[in-house]
Amino acid sequence: MSLQNWQEHKRPFAAIAGAPILWLALFFIVPMAIVWAYSFGENSGAADIVISGTLHNYKRAIEALYLSIFFKSLAVAALVTLICLIVGFPVAMAITFASDKWRPWLLLGVMLPFWTNLLIRTYALMTVLGGNGYANKALGALWGSASWLRTLVGLQPLEVWTPVQLLYNNFAVVLGLVYVHLPFMVLPLYSALDRLDRSLIEASLDLGAGHLRTLSRIVMPLAAPGIFAGIMITLIPALGAYLTPDLMGGTDSQMIANVIERQFKRANDWPFGAALSFMLIYAMFALVALQSLRGRRKPAQVH
Amino acid sequence: MPDPAQPIIQIRNVTKRFGKVTAVDNVSLDILAGEFFVLLGPSGCGKTTLLRMIAGFELPTEGQILIDGQDMAGIPPNKRPVNMVFQSYAVFPHMSVADNVGYGLKIAGTGRAERDERVREALELVKLHGFADRMPDQMSGGQRQRVALARSLVMRPKVLLLDEPLSALDAKLRAQMQFELSELQDQVGITFVTVTHDQDEALSMAGRIAVINKGEVAQLAAPSDLYEYPANRFVADFVGSVNLFEGKLTLDEADKAAVDCPGLGRVYLNHGVTGPHGADVWIALRPEKIYLHVPGEGKAIRAAAQDAPDGYNLARGQIKGMSYLGDITLYEIKLDGGPMIRVSRPNLSRRDQEHFTWDDRVSMHWRADSPVVLLN
Amino acid sequence: MALLSRRPVAPLEYTRKAWMRLWIAGVMVFLYAPLLVLMVFSFNDSKRNVVWRGFTLKYYEKALNNDGLIEALVNSLTIAALATVFSVVLGAMAGLMLWRFRFPFKGAVEGALSLPIIVPEICMGVAMLIFFAKVQWPVGLPWPLNLSAITIAHITFCFPFVALVVRSRMASFNREQEEAAKDLGASEWATFRDILLPHMKPGLIAGALLAFTLSLDDFVITFFTSGPDTVTFPVKVYSMVRFSVTPEVNAASTILILLTIALTAVALKLQGVKAIADAH
Numbered sequence: 001m002s003l004q005n006w007q008e009h010k011r012p013f014a015a016i017a018g019a020p021i022l023w024l025a026l027f028f029i030v031p032m033a034i035v036w037a038y039s040f041g042e043n044s045g046a047a048d049i050v051i052s053g054t055l056h057n058y059k060r061a062i063e064a065l066y067l068s069i070f071f072k073s074l075a076v077a078a079l080v081t082l083i084c085l086i087v088g089f090p091v092a093m094a095i096t097f098a099s100d101k102w103r104p105w106l107l108l109g110v111m112l113p114f115w116t117n118l119l120i121r122t123y124a125l126m127t128v129l130g131g132n133g134y135a136n137k138a139l140g141a142l143w144g145s146a147s148w149l150r151t152l153v154g155l156q157p158l159e160v161w162t163p164v165q166l167l168y169n170n171f172a173v174v175l176g177l178v179y180v181h182l183p184f185m186v187l188p189l190y191s192a193l194d195r196l197d198r199s200l201i202e203a204s205l206d207l208g209a210g211h212l213r214t215l216s217r218i219v220m221p222l223a224a225p226g227i228f229a230g231i232m233i234t235l236i237p238a239l240g241a242y243l244t245p246d247l248m249g250g251t252d253s254q255m256i257a258n259v260i261e262r263q264f265k266r267a268n269d270w271p272f273g274a275a276l277s278f279m280l281i282y283a284m285f286a287l288v289a290l291q292s293l294r295g296r297r298k299p300a301q302v303h
Numbered sequence: 304m305p306d307p308a309q310p311i312i313q314i315r316n317v318t319k320r321f322g323k324v325t326a327v328d329n330v331s332l333d334i335l336a337g338e339f340f341v342l343l344g345p346s347g348c349g350k351t352t353l354l355r356m357i358a359g360f361e362l363p364t365e366g367q368i369l370i371d372g373q374d375m376a377g378i379p380p381n382k383r384p385v386n387m388v389f390q391s392y393a394v395f396p397h398m399s400v401a402d403n404v405g406y407g408l409k410i411a412g413t414g415r416a417e418r419d420e421r422v423r424e425a426l427e428l429v430k431l432h433g434f435a436d437r438m439p440d441q442m443s444g445g446q447r448q449r450v451a452l453a454r455s456l457v458m459r460p461k462v463l464l465l466d467e468p469l470s471a472l473d474a475k476l477r478a479q480m481q482f483e484l485s486e487l488q489d490q491v492g493i494t495f496v497t498v499t500h501d502q503d504e505a506l507s508m509a510g511r512i513a514v515i516n517k518g519e520v521a522q523l524a525a526p527s528d529l530y531e532y533p534a535n536r537f538v539a540d541f542v543g544s545v546n547l548f549e550g551k552l553t554l555d556e557a558d559k560a561a562v563d564c565p566g567l568g569r570v571y572l573n574h575g576v577t578g579p580h581g582a583d584v585w586i587a588l589r590p591e592k593i594y595l596h597v598p599g600e601g602k603a604i605r606a607a608a609q610d611a612p613d614g615y616n617l618a619r620g621q622i623k624g625m626s627y628l629g630d631i632t633l634y635e636i637k638l639d640g641g642p643m644i645r646v647s648r649p650n651l652s653r654r655d656q657e658h659f660t661w662d663d664r665v666s667m668h669w670r671a672d673s674p675v676v677l678l679n
Numbered sequence: 680m681a682l683l684s685r686r687p688v689a690p691l692e693y694t695r696k697a698w699m700r701l702w703i704a705g706v707m708v709f710l711y712a713p714l715l716v717l718m719v720f721s722f723n724d725s726k727r728n729v730v731w732r733g734f735t736l737k738y739y740e741k742a743l744n745n746d747g748l749i750e751a752l753v754n755s756l757t758i759a760a761l762a763t764v765f766s767v768v769l770g771a772m773a774g775l776m777l778w779r780f781r782f783p784f785k786g787a788v789e790g791a792l793s794l795p796i797i798v799p800e801i802c803m804g805v806a807m808l809i810f811f812a813k814v815q816w817p818v819g820l821p822w823p824l825n826l827s828a829i830t831i832a833h834i835t836f837c838f839p840f841v842a843l844v845v846r847s848r849m850a851s852f853n854r855e856q857e858e859a860a861k862d863l864g865a866s867e868w869a870t871f872r873d874i875l876l877p878h879m880k881p882g883l884i885a886g887a888l889l890a891f892t893l894s895l896d897d898f899v900i901t902f903f904t905s906g907p908d909t910v911t912f913p914v915k916v917y918s919m920v921r922f923s924v925t926p927e928v929n930a931a932s933t934i935l936i937l938l939t940i941a942l943t944a945v946a947l948k949l950q951g952v953k954a955i956a957d958a959h
Binding site: 023032038091094116120202239 | 770832
């Protein structure tokens with residue numbers, strides 16, 4: 001059944017379209033436009049900002065210092081996405097092929113953290129990773145048993161375990177981001193795999209392909225839209241992550257969002273912060289455009 | 304009871320266009336009060352659009368629809384004296400059977416007691432008593448359809464519209480429902496207008512059938528007339544199975560006619576047709592109206608000669624394919640003149656199908672009243 | 680969980696393969712162990728988190744007596760409740776609009792509606808900060824009016840999610856049901872109330888839960904819109920984590936985790952596990 005033309009149903013259309021469009025325009029488009037305008041402005045005096053049309057802020061944003069932070073953010077986000085994909089794919093497979101009794105509970109297991117407060121989850125991970133935390137204790141115990149094994153076979157015991165620094169470095173940031181974003185990856189993967197026709201997998205196995213080859217030649221290509229959606233849904237927020245690098249990172253692990261925050265809360269250079277914000281938004285647009293380009297190419301291949 | 308001679312629905316020069324596509328093209332027809340009317344046609348022929356225009360879900364681009372003498376222009380679906388049974392049944396999944404059936408009455412403001420009584424009656428009518436408290440997802444497709452039927456019938460509409468009512472049912476259930484629908488229609492006396500693409504369904508249920516092709520009425524007739532006297536090649540081919548041969552009219556008198564068909568031979572008819580001498584015409588010959596014989600017995604020739612001049616209504620060929628269907632056997636025969644012809648033969652005894660088999664040479668004859676001459 | 684079951688493993692029963700189970704177990708430990716540790720140690724009678732020194736509820740007492748923390752929690756819940764109500768209404772309207780109508784610039788409207796979902800939180804926080812400064816949004820209003828700026832920001836990023844959920848729910852609606860209702864005499868409004876709304880309900884519940892969680896969860900955007908007298912729970916916890924790690928945070932966090940679980944349980948009760956899973 002086709003869509004209704006708004007002109008033939010003006011009153012119901014106006015009744016439901018007015019409020020959301022107005023809200024979006026007033027409280028999203030207008031604020032964004034102001035930020036955009038500010039990115040071409042400069043500070044004048046203590047609190048005033050003049051929109052002078054200068055490109056100075058963008059010039060500063062592509063200086064080596066900021067550009068390197070930008071690319072580092074991109075690298076961290078890409079690494080996080082890759083780890084999430086590798087860890088999440090088997091989980092999504094398992095959920096898809098679980099029995100009807102187990103599937104909802106496995107799904108729930110993945111989704112419950114997604115619903116738990118981000119700050120609390122980051123904090124929980126920090127406690128575990130801390131200098132005296134359980135992660136270090138577990139590593140220490142492993143070290144100790146390895147040392148004990150060595151003495152059993154007559155070797156010198158290992159040196160005394162010294163806690164490793166697991167927090168406030170780049171490793172912590174990546175781990176924290178994986179911890180936070182893993183559910184984002186699993187859910188779209190699952191919904192893509194769930195839609196997959198099982199008989200295709202069975203046909204592949206029936207025609208003599210092994211499980212691994214079936215996975216790489218049949219499952220992965222068909223689940224590609226879901227994989228791509230999962231990548232986007234992980235990559236985009238990871239790129240703009242603020243809280244995790246702020247709380248878990250060291251002095252050298254700040255990401256682009258932290259730099260933006262500093263312009264507003266500390267350095268008080270709003271025009272430059274606005275320019276950096278829009279650099280980030282442009283990067284998102286590029287990623288989204290990439291995705292829709294892919295989406296458009298896909299049906300063309302079928303014909 | 305409404306006056307049976309009075310058309311309950313008058314469709315006058317109705318055209319419906321969707322953008323550039325013309326779905327219904329200048330259709331005029333009358334549907335009589337109390338009849339079981341079927342709109343038959345292939346998918347996309349415009350029959351559903353016509354039905355939806357009667358219900359008020361689509362508005363005609365041109366033309367007029369009158370129900371019980373009243374022009375329906377500007378009257379929305381919820382104000383029309385017709386009700387519809389949808390192809391998907393559209394049973395409300397969140398309401399019990401009783402609430403589904405009672406919904407229209409509730410909207411109309413009918414009192415609780417009367418509503419309950421009428422819902423009970425309607426459920427009884429469709430043989431669903433005892434199902435009142437069930438939810439739709441606890442019912443089979445056939446039962447859901449009965450709910451949809453009861454939901455419409457309870458409104459006591461002047462006309463009940465049914466959109467492909469049996470298409471979602473399996474074959475056995477479909478046959479049973481065909482019978483029950485006709486019976487129900489007899490019982491309640493409401494005019495039924497049904498849309499279907501299934502010719503068996505149309506033939507078995509309808510009082511009259513309108514065959515629709517490309518938005519136009521190809522023929523409007525009673526089922527047997529439609530089958531035995533198709534008006535054109537489309538109807539002959541769409542309703543039932545048919546052999547079509549092109550030929551030239553060589554003889555046309557008041558009580559006889561003859562057509563020369565290359566490939567088939569000379570065809571004789573014991574009635575006149577109205578066409579110019581030498582005109583290009585088509586011969587339609589139903590498979591079950593052709594008799595098969597073992598060649599060389601001379602029986603075929605004698606049988607054929609009874610009502611046709613010598614050398615007419617005879618053909619010879621070789622069996623190239625056969626399918627045994629239980630009640631009948633279908634043969635694909637390559638005529639000596641070139642084309643293929645389809646012949647069916649009832650299996651009157653258990654071993655009847657063994658008389659003819661692949662590659663057998665056979666003779667055929669048909670009676671002089673069997674072929675139909677079609678001008679277009 | 681028949682890990683050692685003798686029943687043969689069918690080809691597609693990937694979940695019954697041992698390595699797969701180990702993998703899932705590993706992921707679940709990774710996801711849940713930190714939260715469990717945090718919850719367990721909120722009952723630990725020690726200032727430092729790592730050694731178990733006995734059961735105590737004193738940090739709960741402290742947390743519940745911490746006026747700042749309680750105020751922040753009340754603020755958060757108030758904002759989340761308001762944002763949920765508004766988001767569900769706006770989101771349902773937007774979802775219905777996109778599902779139902781063809782109108783000029785539909786692609787642009789659709790794109791604009793998805794922007795709050797894809798634009799990084801930090802950018803949106805910045806935009807809200809500048810916007811409310813620029814329009815000189817009144818500050819220092821009495822509670823709960825002082826929360827209006829944060830609430831508006833939350834509604835703005837929540838309602839597009841609701842629209843998404845509602846629209847995908849409506850995609851499974853059989854339009855013949857609507858026609859059937861009208862055919863039986865129902866008006867436009869009666870059809871909406873009796874047929875469309877009941878179909879939309881699971882989407883509305885899922886959308887409401889999503890909006891509530893997103894609002895309660897949000898730190899970054901709130902961080903940019905909140906003032907000294909409008910601290911929300913995440914902002915409060917952030918400053919506590921940042922400047923002084925105290926077991927009170929564990930206690931408060933545990934309360935919020937339990938709240939999340941309770942909310943999930945309510946959702947499960949309302950809709951069943953499957954429906955919740957499908958909504959995402």
